[in-house]
Amino acid sequence: MNNVIIIDSTLRDGSHAIAHQFTAKNISDYAKGAEGAGIPILVVGHGNGLGASSLQLGMSLLSDTKMLKVAKKELKKTKLGAFLIPGFGTIKNDLDPAIAAGCEAMMVASHCTEANIMRQHIEYCAKRGLLTYGILMMSHMISARELLTQAKLIQEYGARGVLLMDSAGAYLPEDVSQKIATLVSGLSVDVGFHAHNNLGMAIANSVAAVKAGAKILDCTSRGLGAGAGNCQLEVIVAVLLKMGYKLDLDFFKLMDNSEKIISKIGQGQVIGSTSLTSGLAGVFSGFAPHIKKASRKFGVDARDILIELKKRKVVAGQEDIIIDVAMNLRNKKKAKKEDYSIEALL
Amino acid sequence: MQKIKIKVGIIGTGNIGCDLLVKVQRSKVLECGIFAGQNPNSEGIKMARSMGVNTSYKSINSIVDNPEICDIVFDATSAQAHLIHAPILKKLNKFTIDMTPSRVGKMCVPILNLEECLNSQNVNMVTCGGQDTVPVIWAIMKIHPQTKYVEIVSSIASKSAGIATRENIDEYTQTTSEGIKAFTKVPNAKAIIILNPSEPPIVMHNTIYAKVDKPNIAKLSGELKRIVAKIRQYVPGFRIIAGPVFENNRLTVINEVRGLGDFLPVWAGNLDIINCAAVRVAEEYARRKLL
The missing domain is CATH 3.30.360.10 (Dihydrodipicolinate Reductase; domain 2)
Known part of the structure; x- marks a missing residue:
């Protein structure tokens, strides 16, 4: 019996950390490991999900369908999952092929204020018997009460659970406790949390979520993920076991997956200055590599780009604004001293 | 002397329908014959009434019941609804400008294919x-x-x-x-x-x-x-x-x-880029009818 369901997004969010270049061998090796460790759901694909391989976000090495098929071959008990943001993938081009490739779970996501753009896709998947979850991204941007209103829509569309995503790694544990508790008391479906580690709080925030009643944690092996990475799967499992939770997972196998498979795919997730600034500013974690590139190309400080992105309140998927902002900053006169201040980020 | 204008019907009273209405009422060759939705108390219907426009909450049936009410129909409902509306409007032989992403009619971007579209009965404004x-x-x-x-x-x-x-x-x-x-x-x-x-x-x-x-x-x-x-x-x-x-x-x-x-x-x-294009199609159709 699992007290907490661990969703493994290593082969989805982890894709951000390696510019979406998972090879077939990477995928089959890790899928085998996840199956061996007893992972209930393994989510596979481009970092931004089905149909997101693009010039805007970066092209995947392999097509979505290819990635899903490779993973599916290794999975028996572990359910194969995919991720979809409406506005990127479509039913015809992306969802139907993913279902045909053997997807049994679907994570449908939108910006935290826009849950009603998920209706078509959640209903479509739920009707076809997929284990369907709805995800509110960048959830630090609105209040607990507003999140509950959005989460209720997801529940009404037929999702089995609602996950709050800390896409910017901006939360402190108190925020997580309050928001998760509000959802838990207001919903009849399960509540979950997906952390990022920009402020070094991924484990603490995931613990806070579980203590507040979350039944699902979305994590990645070795923390492999966008920006400063995610909640490190094998670590949170160790912590939960120590806290007395029951998890049907092979803990030693999880450590082996991290040590023997993921360490060869991506580097350890150090919290670099771009990711740290991004966490403080509450800007989407996945922007980091794009910000670094634009910073080099247009000769402007990555942190200034982040301050401007915070002002513009950009949401996930708006990587094109980075170019816009960087070009504008280049054309402006040298920024004033006060523009660099920490106050601009808080 | 009052100039003769061609009458249009607008079905759908959301953002697109309301913005279209304002643009149509400003046109030299178009005027709104019927602005139809489903809810008699929607904000859109209220706005149209205050502008002195003929309104209905019977959606497309307001045109079916009274086909003389307009020559051109803008469908600003939804892709699913347009699939139902399209054959009805075809039967009524109304020049139809579909604002939804239904892909029923001929796709139109006026600066590229306006001429061809004027010969189609149903024109789709893409998105x-x-x-x-x-x-x-x-x-x-x-x-x-x-x-x-x-x-x-x-x-x-x-x-x-x-x-x-x-x-x-x-x-x-x-x-x-x-x-x-x-x-x-x-x-x-x-x-x-x-x-x-x-x-x-x-x-x-x-x-x-x-x-x-x-x-x-x-x-x-x-x-x-x-x-x-x-x-x-x-x-x-x-x-x-x-x-x-x-x-x-x-x-x-x-x-x-x-x-x-x-x-x-x-x-x-985003309202203007599609609505200005649609009004342009309607005006060109109207001008030729008025010749």
């Missing part, structure tokens, strides 16, 4: 993202016809996307990419749609990327200038704000559209 980006991609394809892949990212203010747009986001995304392929002959196209809720609302912002190895920036800039001038004849708030620039191994052009502020404020350029 706002399509109206904005198709001409830019057409210009890119003219200079670099070997281009195999283009992509557009259209960001609009959450407030400008009504419930039908949201519940049709799948059709919207699919129709935008199919419209791009059909008009520009690029073999592969992707459309990405983003809703941004920030306050004050964002101005419609579109980025066009093309996979071009060695773009001729000078030639492209010239071609874009010409095409932008044409678009600005009916959407004055359209402008290129960055590019064309070659960065990160892709050709990038960024534009934004400010609207006229007819129904929603100027940030809702």
Whole structure:
């Protein structure tokens, strides 16, 4: 019996950390490991999900369908999952092929204020018997009460659970406790949390979520993920076991997956200055590599780009604004001293 | 002497329908015969009534019951509803301008194929993202016809996307990419749609990327200038704000559209880019009828 369901997004969010270049061998090796460790759901694909391989976000090495098929071959008990943001993938081009490739779970996501753009896709998947979850991204941007209103829509569309995503790694544990508790008391479906580690709080925030009643944690092996990475799967499992939770997972196998498979795919997730600034500013974690590139190309400080992105309140998927902002900053006169201040980020 | 105008019917009283109504009432050749929705107390119906426009809550049946009420019909409902409306309007022989991403009728981007569309009974206005980006991609394809892949990212203010747009986001995304392929002959196209809720609302912002190895920036800039001038004849708030620039191994052009502020404020350029195009089609149809 699992007290907490661990969703493994290593082969989805982890894709951000390696510019979406998972090879077939990477995928089959890790899928085998996840199956061996007893992972209930393994989510596979481009970092931004089905149909997101693009010039805007970066092209995947392999097509979505290819990635899903490779993973599916290794999975028996572990359910194969995919991720979809409406506005990127479509039913015809992306969802139907993913279902045909053997997807049994679907994570449908939108910006935290826009849950009603998920209706078509959640209903479509739920009707076809997929284990369907709805995800509110960048959830630090609105209040607990507003999140509950959005989460209720997801529940009404037929999702089995609602996950709050800390896409910017901006939360402190108190925020997580309050928001998760509000959802838990207001919903009849399960509540979950997906952390990022920009402020070094991924484990603490995931613990806070579980203590507040979350039944699902979305994590990645070795923390492999966008920006400063995610909640490190094998670590949170160790912590939960120590806290007395029951998890049907092979803990030693999880450590082996991290040590023997993921360490060869991506580097350890150090919290670099771009990711740290991004966490403080509450800007989407996945922007980091794009910000670094634009910073080099247009000769402007990555942190200034982040301050401007915070002002513009950009949401996930708006990587094109980075170019816009960087070009504008280049054309402006040298920024004033006060523009660099920490106050601009808080 | 009062000038004769051609009567239009507008079905759907959301953002698109209301903005169309304001534009139609300003036209020299069009006037609204019926503004029809489903809810007698919707904000749209109230606005139309205050403008002195004939309204109905019987949606398309207001035209079925009284076909003489209009010659042109704008369908601003939803893709699903248009599938039901299209055969009815065909039977009534109404020149139909479909504002939804249903893809029933002939896809129309006025600066590229207005003439052909005037001979069709049902014209589809693709999507706002399509109206904005198709001409830019057409210009890119003219200079670099070997281009195999283009992509557009259209960001609009959450407030400008009504419930039908949201519940049709799948059709919207699919129709935008199919419209791009059909008009520009690029073999592969992707459309990405983003809703941004920030306050004050964002101005419609579109980025066009093309996979071009060695773009001729000078030639492209010239071609874009010409095409932008044409678009600005009916959407004055359209402008290129960055590019064309070659960065990160892709050709990038960024534009934004400010609207006229007819129904929603100027940030809702996405209403204007599609509605100005649709009104242009209707006006051209009307002018020929009035000859």
